[in-house]
Amino acid sequence: MTEFIPPGTRWIDLPSPFPMKRGGELQGARIAYETWGTLNAARDNAVLVAPGLSPNAHMAANSANPDAGWWEPMVGPGKPIDTDRWYVVCTNPLGSCKGSTGPASIDPATGTPYRFSFPELSIEDGADAIAHVVRELGIGQLACLVGNSMGGMVALAMLIRHPGIARTHINISGAARALPWSIAIRSLQREAIRLDPNFNGGDYNDEHYPESGMRMARKLGVITYRSALEWDGRFGRVRLDSDRSDDEPFGLEFQVESYLEAHARRFVRQYDPNCYLYLSRSMDWFDLGDHCAQRGTDSRAHTRAGLAAIHIERALAIGAETDILFPLQQQQEIADGLREGGADAQCLPMPSPQGHDAFLVDFDRYGPAVRGFLDTL
Structure with a gap:
């Protein structure tokens, strides 16, 4: 990277x-x-x-x-x-x-x-x-x-x-x-990155990049960065205009899902996964x-x-x-x-x-x- x-x-x-x-x-x-x-x-x-x-x-x-x-x-x-x-x-x-x-x-x-x-x-x-x-x-x-x-x-x-x-x-x-809640969320984010097969113990490159892990980590983060009040007021239960594909029965259906996906995709290749892990853990250690x-x-x-x-x-x-x-x-x-x-x-x-x-x-x-x-x- x-x-x-x-x-x-x-x-x-x-x-x-x-x-x-x-x-x-x-x-x-x-x-x-x-x-x-x-x-x-x-x-x-x-x-x-x-x-x-x-x-x-x-x-x-x-x-x-x-x-x-x-x-x-x-x-x-x-x-x-x-x-x-x-x-x-x-x-x-x-x-x-x-x-x-x-x-x-x-x-x-x-x-x-x-x-x-x-x-x-x-x-x-x-x-x-x-x-x-x-x-x-x-x-x-x-x-x-x-x-x-x-x-x-x-x-x-x-x-x-x-x-x-x-x-x-x-x-x-x-x-x-x-706090324990924040530690728990950041722990899940780090786990999502580390469990991506492309993470390879931190030895990845642009061709083999842990994109799925970073996407999941970023989505978890964005969910905690905003409030339930805003999610409800901004998206409600509005569905996407297009129907789901038959070959992807559990794909994106609601606007809030689409927002999280787009937000995550903008982030993943603009931030290094190892840096994310190190800085995230530094916050958990702090008192x-x-x-x-x-x-x-x-x-x-x-x-x-x-x-x-x-x-x-x-x-x-x-x-x-x-x-x-x-x-x-x-x-x-x-x-x-x-x-x-x-x-x-x-x-x-x-x-x-x-x-x-x-x-x-x-x-x-x-x-x-x-x-x-x-x-x-």
């Missing part, structure tokens, strides 16, 4: 070797990033966005790449993250196939893709990599660290492992630990409480102690009331825990019907919330 790198991507080299939390190290690794706006003379107007699992670093159009980005309505002149005021950085996660070093990248020791020889990847490794990017860009302290979905986990790990790296934090549909001395049988208290160990000025946790993958209780947990650490922290529930993906589509709600927080800084 090849990597999928958008035009205009830039890179920062990581220290070599770059040690990994669970053992092993990377040589010659790098992080992909893009920027918008101008860093001021005081170097105190930087906002960094840590995205979820699948996005690249091209969050919005810029001079290097005029194509619309995945968060286009949120970033730019006069937009909620206003590039007339802020110097904005977006990074591609370590372990991805969209510019940063990951399992699809070439291992300099062998000249072939890492595949399963890539070291075990943790959320903390991604956090350390981004912290290095911040320092290399000459930013002493971020004005705000924004984390979306998996990026919310990365942001929290960054705050606890690199104290003082950010003054404030916006956590959008993120979590301080993986911010592992960074503090407090232990016990109460997992919530364990995580809460990790959040309370973070010391920042202000924080806003935003979540969708219909999110089943990173449910609202997790954003409330983040706000409560950061408040115990001394932050002025609030949780803002959003009545969005779009579930976990609401922050990618419900800009009428999420835009004013992000803008309102940043405007007070």
Whole structure:
């Protein structure tokens, strides 16, 4: 498989070797990033966005790449993250196939893709990599660290492992630990990929690609990214216009099935399966409480102690009331825990019907919330 790198991507080299939390190290690794706006003379107007699992670093159009980005309505002149005021950085996660070093990248020791020889990847490794990017860009302290979905986990790990790296934090549909429901869904996604005959223990190519496994994994993901409320309102029980073929009696019949199939097919050959496995598992392993001395049988208290160990000025946790993958209780947990650490922290529930993906589509709600927080800084 090849990597999928958008035009205009830039890179920062990581220290070599770059040690990994669970053992092993990377040589010659790098992080992909893009920027918008101008860093001021005081170097105190930087906002960094840590995205979820699948996005690249091209969050919005810029001079290097005029194509619309995945968060286009949120970033730019006069937009909620206003590039007339802020110097904005977006990074591609370590372990991805969209510019940063990951399992699809070439291992300099062998000249072939890492595949399963890539070291075990943790959320903390991604956090350390981004912290290095911040320092290399000459930013002493971020004005705000924004984390979306998996990026919310990365942001929290960054705050606890690199104290003082950010003054404030916006956590959008993120979590301080993986819940059993989310772990179960991601486990099924990984199993679907691994059981595809073409997966071949991670040694596949473009000709023999685990397409069925990736399709099933993506469909499972999309189902959890949205809510039952949206599925019902958007599709109902509407059937497809064409009749089923006699030789495919259990083929697609409802519009919702067709939507999932089309969505999955657009994704499968634009994302490397091994990268998907590594990043998915890194979320399952994550619990911010592992960074503090407090232990016990109460997992919530364990995580809460990790959040309370973070010391920042202000924080806003935003979540969708219909999110089943990173449910609202997790954003409330983040706000409560950061408040115990001394932050002025609030949780803002959003009545969005779009579930976990609401922050990618419900800009009428999420835009004013992000803008309102940043405007007070």
